[in-house]
Amino acid sequence: MNQEKRKLPKHTKSPMRINPYWLYVFFLFLIFSPFLFDSLFKTQEISWLTFETKMLVSQDVEKIVIVNKEFAEIYIKEDRLVDAKYQAANKNKLATASGPHYAMQIGSLESFEHKLEKAQEGFLKSNRIEILYISRTNLSNIFSWMFPVFLIVLFWMFLLRRQGKGRFGTGTIMNFGKSTAKLASKDVRSKVTFDDVAGLEEAKIEIMEIVDFLKNPETYTKLGAKIPKGVLLVGPPGTGKTLLAKAVAGEAQVPFFSLSGSEFVEMFVGIGASRVRDLFKQAKAKAPSIIFIDEIDAIGRARGKVNSFSSNDERENTLNQLLTELDGFGTNTGVIVLSATNRADILDKALLRPGRFDRHIYLELPTKQEREAIFKVHSKPVVKGNDVDISLLASLSPGFSGADIANMCNEAALIAARKAKKKVSQEDFIEARDRIVGGLERKGKLISPKEKQIVAHHEAGHAVVSWYLENVESLVKVSIIPRGKSLGAAWYLPEENQIITKTQFTDRICAALGGRAAEEVIFNEISSGAIDDLEKVTKQAYSMVAYYGLNKEIGPLSFYDSTGQNERFLAKPYSEYLGKRIDQEVIKLITSEYERAKELLTKHRVQLEELAQLLLTKEVAHKKDLELILGERDDINNIKVLAKT
Secondary structure: HHHHHOOOOOOOOOOOOOOOOHHHHHHHHHHHHHHHHHHHHOOOEEOOOHHHHHHHOOOEEEEEEOOOOOOEEEEHHHHHHHOHHHHHHHHHHHHOOOOEEEEEEEHHHHHHHHHHHHHHHOOHHHOOOOEEEEEEOOOHHHHHHHHHHHHHHHHHHHHHHHHHHHHHHOOOOOHHOOOOOOOEOOOOOOOOOHHOOOOHHHHHHHHHHHHHHHHOOOHHHHOOOOOOOEEEOOOOOOOOOOHHHHHHHOOOOEEEEEEEHHHHOOOOOOOHHHHHHHHHHHHHHHEEEEEEEEOHHHHEOOOOOOOOOOHHHHHHHHHHHHHHHHHOOOOOEEEEEEEEEEOOOHHHHHOOOOOOOOOEEEEOOHHHHHHHHHHHHHHOOOEEOOOOOOHHHOOOOOOHHHHHHHHHHHHHHHHHHHHHOOOOHHHHHHHHHHHHHOOOOOOOOOOHHHHHHHHHHHHHHHHHHHHOOOOEEEEEEEEEEOOOOOEEEEEEEOOOOOOOOOOHHHHHHHHOOOOHHHHHHHHHHHHHHHHHHHHHHHHHHHHHHOOOOOOOOOOOOOOOOOOHHHHHHHHHOOOHHHHHHHHHHHHHHHHHHHHHHHHHHHHHHHHHHHHHHHHHHHHHEEEHHHHHHOOOOOOOHHHHHHOOO
């Protein structure tokens, strides 16, 4: 029997849940109840004259109660209430039985007592009205000042609840200091894996080492090894820092907390530090685990940088708490902090020292081989034609990041869809590349014939000068179709060099000035169309003289500040005299290269005119067209690639 009883299911009542909105209704009822009941039991107010002539003279009053020395409550004898003159009192059925039946403001208590005594001079002592004095709390007065306070509290509770629901998911006020990190566990993992991360082989090896430590810590700890507490992913935008972190979340069999650096700082003081504490508390509770902070420069900016006016105490407090939590770890607690930024130069030095972010993984722009691998990944969902050459696309997209390549593949698909194609061709990919580099074609933009002449000779000047200079990148195409803000463009295929020589710098400056030089050679007039070229040339010249030490007169000096420490000073890191010499050498350099460009164009004026006329006719000149007019050019690395275009 006992066993049978144990088998019987027990009926358990679920705890009753109270809707919080019913609490709001209850509080509102409490506030308005004094006014409700006051109106329900409110007695009719009368004047002294009415009281004296209609009630006092006929001796209908049983007693008078003086409340708070402010007003008098009048009680009528029960047998007199049937009189017609007391119909008003009879309407209030709830108050008739006991009273009071009427109320009267008395003003001064002494004056009221004096008038009442005088009015009862002819009355027998037994017929005089009994007077009682009481003190009573007026609830309506209390709630009159409590009501606004309650409304303010209710309003703030509503706002906090709304924000709590949106940010934390719990809807409670106390969750402001809770971490907003998203948790990826074994059950809920990221769909991104290392297979989706093309290129970045060295970075993946280092990241996989950290993940392996969390899975198999004994392999490292038995040899006395210490895993880095923090790993910083550094690289330009679009190189795959966040994508790599998502892959870690997908590959790791450990809890993965991810959030942005901007989520720590709110309008309330102390919220950022509280969220940092809560985040690390959760991570320690689920160790081994990984914390990923994207865009850590939002809270990790160097303290006291630039000037004191731009300082933020709340952000600095959050940073201090983060530093404390990083130092607070044991040697092998199984919690690793992973962060990403493209502004490593502005991060606080205390954040980058050993013991905190020990390891820095640099993600550079992909090489040609890496771009080819990235193209293969992002072009998988694209329905490609048989003419698509991934290797050629990788060669024609130097300087593209992973995000740029993903955008290029998507743009190519959109272009093919607009053309009602069933497959995306190589032409669509090339057009997508041109759109990303130069902007959208604006064929409908109206240009006067004179302006078109200037633009054609301007772009032809770039092409001719760069064609006959040895150290300028290979020219792919020249166009006078307006794109973006520019009225024309020349497409080059940059060489992927790690260093640039002085000769390469000067040749590139000369090629950039070719457009303006062509305007002066042909029209004996210059225009504002070379503003982008002049901006680029000026920056390159100053870099040569003041940063790279490529000027003989200034010598091997560099005033480049890689640490950013000199940003707090308004003055330049060199004397006024040296500043004037730098300016002189920059002007001298640009002027000499401009004259060299004019000499080249004067020498090849026939080719310049012919190419300009071709652009006016066809609007676009490809490499084959350039070879017919200017002759063949010996490009070291790009002959085979460009022949296909």
